[in-house]
Structures are given as C-alpha cells and as structure tokens.
Amino acid sequence: MGRVLSKRNEKTRSASTAQESGAGVTMETVGRIAGVSQVTVSRALNHPDKVSAETLRKIQEAIRLTGYVPNLTAASLASRRTRLIAALVPSITNIVYSTLIQRFVVAIRAAGYQVLLSETGFSQDEEYKLVSALLSRRPDGVLLTGVHHSSDCRRALLGAQVPTVEVWDITETPIDVCVGFSHTDAGRAVADFVRRSGYMNTAAVAAGDERALRRMAVFRDTLLEHGYKTIPEVRLAGAASIKCGRESLAQLINDGFHDGVIFCSSDLLAHGILIEAQARGLSVPDEIAVIGFGDQDFAAQTFPALTTVRVDREKLGQYAADAMLRRLSGEPADQRQIDIGFDIIVRNSA
Amino acid sequence: MGRVLSKRNEKTRSASTAQESGAGVTMETVGRIAGVSQVTVSRALNHPDKVSAETLRKIQEAIRLTGYVPNLTAASLASRRTRLIAALVPSITNIVYSTLIQRFVVAIRAAGYQVLLSETGFSQDEEYKLVSALLSRRPDGVLLTGVHHSSDCRRALLGAQVPTVEVWDITETPIDVCVGFSHTDAGRAVADFVRRSGYMNTAAVAAGDERALRRMAVFRDTLLEHGYKTIPEVRLAGAASIKCGRESLAQLINDGFHDGVIFCSSDLLAHGILIEAQARGLSVPDEIAVIGFGDQDFAAQTFPALTTVRVDREKLGQYAADAMLRRLSGEPADQRQIDIGFDIIVRNSA
DNA sequence: GTGAAAGCGCTAACAG
DNA sequence: CTGTTAGCGCTTTCAC
Numbered sequence: 001m002g003r004v005l006s007k008r009n010e011k012t013r014s015a016s017t018a019q020e021s022g023a024g025v026t027m028e029t030v031g032r033i034a035g036v037s038q039v040t041v042s043r044a045l046n047h048p049d050k051v052s053a054e055t056l057r058k059i060q061e062a063i064r065l066t067g068y069v070p071n072l073t074a075a076s077l078a079s080r081r082t083r084l085i086a087a088l089v090p091s092i093t094n095i096v097y098s099t100l101i102q103r104f105v106v107a108i109r110a111a112g113y114q115v116l117l118s119e120t121g122f123s124q125d126e127e128y129k130l131v132s133a134l135l136s137r138r139p140d141g142v143l144l145t146g147v148h149h150s151s152d153c154r155r156a157l158l159g160a161q162v163p164t165v166e167v168w169d170i171t172e173t174p175i176d177v178c179v180g181f182s183h184t185d186a187g188r189a190v191a192d193f194v195r196r197s198g199y200m201n202t203a204a205v206a207a208g209d210e211r212a213l214r215r216m217a218v219f220r221d222t223l224l225e226h227g228y229k230t231i232p233e234v235r236l237a238g239a240a241s242i243k244c245g246r247e248s249l250a251q252l253i254n255d256g257f258h259d260g261v262i263f264c265s266s267d268l269l270a271h272g273i274l275i276e277a278q279a280r281g282l283s284v285p286d287e288i289a290v291i292g293f294g295d296q297d298f299a300a301q302t303f304p305a306l307t308t309v310r311v312d313r314e315k316l317g318q319y320a321a322d323a324m325l326r327r328l329s330g331e332p333a334d335q336r337q338i339d340i341g342f343d344i345i346v347r348n349s350a
Numbered sequence: 351m352g353r354v355l356s357k358r359n360e361k362t363r364s365a366s367t368a369q370e371s372g373a374g375v376t377m378e379t380v381g382r383i384a385g386v387s388q389v390t391v392s393r394a395l396n397h398p399d400k401v402s403a404e405t406l407r408k409i410q411e412a413i414r415l416t417g418y419v420p421n422l423t424a425a426s427l428a429s430r431r432t433r434l435i436a437a438l439v440p441s442i443t444n445i446v447y448s449t450l451i452q453r454f455v456v457a458i459r460a461a462g463y464q465v466l467l468s469e470t471g472f473s474q475d476e477e478y479k480l481v482s483a484l485l486s487r488r489p490d491g492v493l494l495t496g497v498h499h500s501s502d503c504r505r506a507l508l509g510a511q512v513p514t515v516e517v518w519d520i521t522e523t524p525i526d527v528c529v530g531f532s533h534t535d536a537g538r539a540v541a542d543f544v545r546r547s548g549y550m551n552t553a554a555v556a557a558g559d560e561r562a563l564r565r566m567a568v569f570r571d572t573l574l575e576h577g578y579k580t581i582p583e584v585r586l587a588g589a590a591s592i593k594c595g596r597e598s599l600a601q602l603i604n605d606g607f608h609d610g611v612i613f614c615s616s617d618l619l620a621h622g623i624l625i626e627a628q629a630r631g632l633s634v635p636d637e638i639a640v641i642g643f644g645d646q647d648f649a650a651q652t653f654p655a656l657t658t659v660r661v662d663r664e665k666l667g668q669y670a671a672d673a674m675l676r677r678l679s680g681e682p683a684d685q686r687q688i689d690i691g692f693d694i695i696v697r698n699s700a
Numbered sequence: 701g702t703g704a705a706a707g708c709g710c711t712a713a714c715a716g
Numbered sequence: 717c718t719g720t721t722a723g724c725g726c727t728t729t730c731a732c
Contacts, residue, residue, distance in 0.1 A: 022509030026725055037703050042727065052701060067509050072486040073432060074725035076423045077708045092467075093448045102443055102469070114483070117442075117467045119452070133464070136422040159372030159417050242648040272651065278628070279653045298592040301622065303629045376709055387719055392711065402717060424709035427724045704731080708724105715720075 022067040034062040045070065076138070083113050085324065086134040087143040090122045090209060091239060096266070096294050096313065097145065100167065103317025104143065104324075111325055113140065120145070122209055128153040135160050141324050147171040147178055148210055163327035167320045169211055170337050177327065179319045179338040183211045186309055186342050187218030190263055190291060193344050195226055199289065201260025203232040205248040205269050207240035212265035215293070219263055232257055240265065245272015246279075249288070253280075259287060261350050267292035267299045267308055274302050274349065289350035304348035311342050372417040384412040395420065426488070433463050435674065436484040437493040440472045440559060441589060446616070446644050446663065447495065450517065453667025454493065454674075461675055463490065470495070472559055478503040485510050491674050497521040497528055498560055513677035517670045519561055520687050527677065529669045529688040533561045536659055536692050537568030540613055540641060543694050545576055549639065551610025553582040555598040555619050557590035562615035565643070569613055582607055590615065595622015596629075599638070603630075609637060611700050617642035617649045617658055624652050624699065639700035654698035661692050 027041040034041070036055055044051045044059040051059075062068070076082040085108055089097040105115045116134060120127040128150045131142070135156060141163040147170070157164050157175050164176040171178055194202055202223060206216040213235070220231045232255060234248045245268065252262065264270040270292030277288045284290060284304055292299055292308035299306040319338055327333060377391040384391070386405055394401045394409040401409075412418070426432040435458055439447040455465045466484060470477040478500045481492070485506060491513040497520070507514050507525050514526040521528055544552055552573060556566040563585070570581045582605060584598045595618065602612065614620040620642030627638045634640060634654055642649055642658035649656040669688055677683060 022506075023511045028725080038726085039704080039728095040702060042725095043702085046727085050701070055701080069482075069506075069510065070486045071427075071488060071725055073423055073426045073488050074708090075727070077421075077427050077710085078725075078727040080708070080727090082423060092442065093445055093452055095443050095445070098443045098448065105469075114466065114468075114487070116464065118464075119455075132419075136420045137464070138421060138423050156372075156419075160419065161373050242651045246651055275651060275653050301592045301596055301625060303625050378709080388710085389712095389720080390718060392709095393718085396711080400717070405717080421709055424724090425711070427726085428709075428711040430711090430724070702732085704729105706727105706729085708727085711724085712722090713720105714722105716718085 022069065025066045025068045026071070027068075029066055030059060030062045030068050033065060034058040080138075082138050082140055084116055084137055084139045085113050085141045085143060086116045086118070086131075086137070086139040088118055088120055088127060088130055088134075089145050090120055092117065092119045094239065095296060100313045100317040100320070103314045104321045107318055107321030108324065111328075113328075115143075124148070124150045124153070128156070131156055135162070141165070141328055143167065143320060143324065144175070146211060147174060147180075149175070163324065165320050165324045165327070167316055170339055172337070174336055177323045177333045177336050177338070179316060179323055179340065181311065181340055181342050183214045184218050186293075187215035188222050189342070189344060190215075190309060191219045191222035191226075193346075194223065194261055194263070194291075197261070197350070199261040199350075200228075201257065202228065202263065203234070203252050203257050203260060204263045204265075205234040205236070205245070205252075205273070206265035207236045207244065207269065208238065209265075212293075216263070216265060236269075240268045242268055242272040242275060245269040245274075246276040247272075249273045249276040249280075261285075261289035261291060263291045263293075265293055267294045267296045267306060270306055270308065270349070271298065271302055274304075274306070285348065285350050291350045295345055299345075300347065302349070307347045307350040308345050309342050310345045312340060315340055372419065375416045375418045376421070377418075379416055380409060380412045380418050383415060384408040430488075432488050432490055434466055434487060434489045435463050435491045435493060436466045436468070436481075436487070436489040438468055438470050438477060438480055438484075439495050440470055442467065442469045444589065445646060450663045450667040450670070453664045454671045457668055457671030458674065461671075461678075463678075474498070474500045474503070478506070481506055485512070491515070491678055493517065493670060493674065494525070496561060497524060497530075499525070513674065515670050515674045515677070517666055520689055522687070524686055527673045527683045527686050527688070529666060529673055529690065531661065531690055531692050533564045534568050536643075537565035538572050539692070539694060540565075540659060541569045541572035541576075543696075544573065544611055544613070544641075547611070547700070549611040549700075550578075551607065552578065552613065553584070553602050553607050553610060554613045554615075555584040555586070555595070555602075555623070556615035557586045557594065557619065558588065559615075562643075566613070566615060586619075590618045592618055592622040592625060595619040595624075596626040597622075599623045599626040599630075611635075611639035611641060613641045613643075615643055617644045617646045617656060620656055620658065620699070621648065621652055624654075624656070635698065635700050641700045645695055649695075650697065652699070657697045657700040658695050659692050660695045662690060665690055 027038045031038045031041045044056050118130045131153050144166045145168050147166050166174050166178040169180040204216045206212040236244050270290045273290050277284050282288050292306045295308045295310035299308050377388045381388045381391045394406050468480045481503050494516045495518050497516050516524050516528040519530040554566045556562040586594050620640045623640050627634050632638050642656045645658045645660035649658050
C-alpha cells in the first residue's frame with residue numbers, strides 16, 4: 001500500500017506532528033494515522049457500509065485520537081450541498097412565529113439539516129437584503145413568512161433555483177410551495193361569529209402586519225355588508241403587546257365605544273384589553289367582549305378565558321418542514337398550496 | 351491582456367454560455383464578461399479600492415448582467431473564516447432569551463457576521479451535540495447560555511480554539527469570556543427586600559433551569575438564616591408559563607399558604623399567580639403578594655403592576671456582542687468576567 | 701474495498 | 717493596478 005504524499009500532505013504532516021489536537025486536523029491526518037488514504041476516511045464517515053470493518057475501526061480510533069472535527073464548509077463546496085436551510089421570520093421575539101420555527105427546526109434537523117434563522121422586522125426591504133445575503137451561503141432551501149415579497153426577492157429566489165416554502169398564508173401563485181390558511185376566510189368567519197352572537201357594536205384592533213390588516217378589512221367589510229354601522233378601528237404600528245392592547249381599549253372607550261365586541265389581531269392585544277377592562281372595573285364579556293387571534297398558551301388562562309381563533313402553529317411548522325423535505329428530496333411541487341385552516345375557539349371573553 | 355483559460359475555465363464557459371442566469375455563475379464567468387481575470391473580480395468585491403474605477407464599473411456591469419451571487423462557502427474555505435457565529439439558547443420561544451439574541455444579532459450582523467441559532471431545550475447533552483455539529487461549520491465564534499456545560503462541551507470548544515462568550519451568568523472560570531450577573535446575589539437581594547418589607551410568610555416558585563433554582567436556594571437560605579420558618583417551594587419541570595403560575599398558587603394555597611409573598615423565577619409565573627389570585631377573589635398584594643423575575647414588557651402592565659427583578663437583556667445582548675467582536679478582532683480576553691448587575695423594581699404586587 | 705486524480709469557487713501571497 | 721500560482725478540505729468519478 002505504497003502511499004505517495006503530495007507537497008500538500010507533507011505540509012499537513014509537519015503541522016499535525018507538531019500538535020495533533022483538534023484544530024488543524026483533517027481527513028488526511030486521520031487517514032495517515034489509520035494507515036489509509038484520505039478518501040477512505042471520507043467514505044468511512046459518509047458511507048460506512050462501503051468500508052471494511054477493520055478499516056472502519058482503525059479510522060474511528062484515529063478520529064478519537066486526534067479529536068478530528070469534520071469540515072462542513074469543505075464538504076459543502078465539494079458536494080454542492082450545504083445542508084443549510086435559511087428561515088426568515090418577521091420577529092423572533094414573537095412567540096407566534098417562534099413556536100412554528102421550533103417545530104420546523106426539530107423536523108428539519110432530524111433530516112440532517114441546520115437552520116439559519118433571521119428576522120425581517122416585518123420589512124420587505126430587509127427581507128430582500130437578508131435573502132441576498134443568505135443566498136451567498138448557498139442554502140439547500142429557504143423558508144419565508146407570508147406570501148408577499150418584493151419582486152427583487154422573488155426574482156432572486158427563482159434565479160437561485162432553491163426550494164422555497166412560504167408559511168402563514170396561502171396564494172394561487174407561491175414562489176414554490178406555500179403552507180398556511182386564508183386570512184380572508186378568517187376575517188369573514190369572525191365577522192359571522194359576531195353576527196350570530198348578536199353583538200351590535202363592534203370594533204377592531206390590529207398590529208401592523210399585512211395579514212392582520214387583511215383579516216381586519218374583511219371582518220369590517222363583511223359586517224358592513226350586513227348592515228352594521230361604522231366599525232371603529234385601531235391600527236398599531238410595530239409589534240403587538242399587552243401595553244398596546246391596554247392603550248387601544250382606552251382609546252376606543254375615549255372615542256365613545258361601549259357595550260360591544262372587539263376583534264384583535266393577536267391574543268396579546270386581547271389580553272391587554274382584558275387587563276385594561278379589569279383595571280377600569282368593566283365586566284367582560286357583558287360590558288366589553290373580546291376576541292383574540294392565535295390561541296396562544298395563555299389564552300385559556302386569562303380571566304375570563306379568551307375567545308380566539310386557533311391556528312395550529314405546530315402543524316404549520318411540521319407541514320412546512322414536510323413540504324421542504326419533499327422538495328429537498330427532489331420531489332416535484334405537485335401540491336403547491338397547502339391549507340391548514342383555523343378554528344374559532346369560543347371561551348368566555350366573547 | 352492575453353488570457354489563458356485552463357480546462358476548468360473551458361468547462362465553465364460552455365456551461366455559462368448555455369445559460370447565463372443566476373445559478374452557476376462564478377467569478378470566472380463575471381471576469382470573462384468584464385474582460386478581466388477571476389482574481390480581479392474577487393478584489394473588486396473585497397477590496398474595491400485596489401481596483402481601477404473603470405475595471406470596477408465593468409465588473410459591476412457584468413455582475414448585474416449575470417445575476418452573480420457570491421459563494422460564501424468557497425470564500426470561507428479559502429479564507430478560513432466563515433463569518434458565522436453559532437449561538438445556543440435554552441429556548442427560542444422564551445422571550446427572555448430571544449430579546450437578548452435579537453440585540454446580539456443586530457450588533458453582530460452590523461459587523462458582517464451571520465448568526466446560526468439553535469436551542470438546547472435546557473439540556474447539557476443536547477448542548478454538547480449541537481456544539482459538536484456546529485463546530486463542523488467552523489464558526490468564527492460561539493455564544494453559549496449559562497456557565498454550566500458538560501466537560502465534553504468545554505473540551506470541544508477549547509480544542510476548537512474558537513472565541514466563546516457565555517451569557518446570563520458569571521463565573522471565575524469561563525471558557526473564554528462571560529457576561530451576566532450573579533444569580534446568588536439576586537436571590538439574596540430579593541430575600542433582603544422581603545425582610546425589609548416586613549413579610550413573614552414567604553414561598554418560592556421556580557421553573558427548572560439551573561439558574562432559577564440557584565436563585566431560589568439562596569433566597570430560601572438567606573431567609574432561614576434570618577429566622578424565617580419553612581419556606582414552601584414549588585419546582586416546575588419544563589418551561590415556565592402563565593398556566594404553571596396559576597397551578598402553583600392553587601397548590602400553595604392548597605398546602606395552607608396564605609397572607610404572604612411569593613417569589614417567582616419568572617414574570618410569566620408571577621403573572622399566572624396574579625391571574626389565579628384574581629380568579630379566586632384574593633386581593634394583591636394584601637392577601638397574596640408576588641415578586642417576579644426578568645421585568646418583561648408586560649410586568650408594568652399587569653394589574654396590579656408586577657414587582658420584579660430587572661435584568662437588562664438588551665444590555666446583555668449588546669455587551670455579549672461587544673465581547674464577541676473584541677475577541678473576533680483578536681483582542682486578548684483581558685476582562686474575562688463582565689457583570690451587568692440587576693435591579694429590584696418595586697411596583698404594586700409586593 | 702481502496703486509492704489517485706480532478707475539481708468545488710474562492711482567497712492569499714507573490715510577481716510584474 | 718492586475719494576473720499567476722497554489723491551495724482551503726472535502727466529494728466525486730474512475731480505476732484496480
């Protein structure tokens with residue numbers, strides 16, 4: 001088994017002879033110690049079944065001895081697969097997105113991929129910048145939030161020919177595949193619930209993401225169609241919070257709103273309204289009724305418990321991962337639109 | 351400017367002639383179109399000041415034309431710098447960690463690095479597995495939560511000789527640098543506050559992370575030293591939540607606790623206790639007083655507003671990023687321990 | 701089952 | 717200012 005070492009090997013040899021610990025150890029080093037070539041080490045790691053048991057043992061021993069850590073950067077370059085999935089969410093501090101991501105990551109990691117997570121801050125501009133930057137890492141797939149992106153962003157993704165999954169919303173024209181639910185349907189469903197429940201006064205509070213505004217618009221239009229009079233709206237810039245919720249109720253009351261139901265774009269906002277109502281000694285749902293959105297963990301725990309719209313975020317994460325994995329394994333995107341629906345959960349706040 | 355194309359170039363040429371859009375375009379392609387060599391394209395991108403204005407223009411034009419996207423995988427391999435920072439947090443859905451990360455990421459990105467975020471689920475084992483996997487990506491730096499890690503984990507990090515910053519806690523013996531505050535001091539400070547406020551009955555509720563338990567233990571021991579009798583404790587497995595908080599109060603009351611103050615390991619738990627007290631018609635802070643931990647956004651918004659321990663998570667994230675950047679730029683870790691302290695914020699719940 | 705050769709796309713000296 | 721040369725550490729044929 002005469003081994004011919006190239007100049008490169010020579011260099012590696014002297015370096016590793018000097019210090020054989022962790023950093024600087026390559027497959028070459030491991031191979032030399034195990035008495036095999038570098039390629040065989042690569043095989044032992046990637047296709048252990050194609051290496052004899054004895055060789056495998058020697059290699060594992062050498063790896064242990066040297067503290068060898070594979071270099072995925074080199075592997076990625078050579079194989080043209082990074083095993084990296086880029087994921088973009090509007091905000092990582094918003095639990096609504098992070099639970100989805102959590103589920104997504106678990107499923108994706110199980111398949112041997114790592115997730116490169118970034119937040120767009122609800123900005124399409126920022127989203128595009130991130131996509132550009134991330135594509136430089138040559139991710140094997142991209143996860144996007146929502147179906148509204150800048151045309152530059154769409155073009156970049158299409159040009160990169162990278163499997164792309166859009167979550168949280170559905171559209172007839174996804175970049176690749178989308179998994180979500182219809183925000184239009186959701187707004188209408190809440191309006192119908194409000195009508196059936198016999199509320200005559202209604203108001204809406206929405207934090208400024210596009211999907212929330214769409215729900216609110218449909219909610220309003222549906223009620224107007226059914227003869228409701230003006231429906232006061234509060235639109236919040238930035239992220240939703242309990243504080244915003246409290247302030248919104250204060251504002252609505254100030255504007256003369258009373259004895260009605262308020263549809264919020266998130267449970268957090270609804271919770272804030274509940275707290276403000278409590279602070280003002282208003283009884284819920286008799287004087288002020290509240291409907292949230294999302295059915296977060298705490299929704300069943302507030303007092304009174306929150307009536308809200310449940311979106312199964314875990315399911316969303318899982319389905320998104322499934323869709324991604326399907327695309328990653330080369331399956332064509334036959335089903336380009338996956339609707340996971342939503343449910344109105346009636347508790348005690350409305 | 352006679353250009354000699356190697357076999358490799360030949361191949362690239364034919365490929366790109368066939369389809370000049372986005373994927374498959376390399377610096378070689380761009381260079382050929384701009385009439386310069388591949389290296390010059392590299393320079394134009396990395397050191398534009400070392401390239402003539404005219405050449406730069408031609409290259410930019412070629413980049414636009416081809417939709418060239420740099421390949422950072424190749425750049426990383428060649429330069430031995432990935433511009434990737436690995437960050438490990440116990441949970442991404444816990445806002446306490448995500449706000450810190452948010453700040454950290456902003457500062458780190460501004461310096462041209464990307465963050466590879468993973469969650470350990472509060473498990474040292476999982477942490478080690480992640481560190482192993484992540485080191486394969488050759489991150490330029492690693493951010494860890496807490497200062498307690500498995501010895502394997504420590505060894506791997508030390509062996510990889512990668513700048514490491516530990517946040518949320520401090521110790522005399524960090525892997526590299528640590529940024530945080532003393533949980534021991536915090537537990538003692540709350541105990542002192544409770545004594546000074548004249549509460550005679552106290553209890554503690556903690557979710558099961560090691561730091562929370564440490565705070566609770568010191569809180570209890572300090573009070574015992576000062577003649578307090580037994581202090582009921584509730585230890586929760588898993589993540590803290592409003593639900594856990596509600597259940598904890600129910601359990602404490604069930605065990606005979608009344609007319610005293612409860613120290614919680616998180617604001618979420620405290621909020622749950624507030625809600626449960628409300629549901630039971632117990633007045634806060636007269637019948638049940640509550641102290642939280644963290645001073646999250648909603649702490650000032652609960653009713654009554656929560657007395658809690660403020661930890662400046664944004665500062666933590668910023669300082670962690672600063673420390674990381676300092677190490678990244680090769681500065682020695684002269685100050686290995688950075689204490690950002692904490693404050694007790696007295697509101698109305700205790 | 702194992703090895704040699706040829707890159708992956710880029711950066712890092714070193715010339716000129 | 718620009719080009720040549722030599723890798724970075726690994727995977728991928730293709731032989732044997």
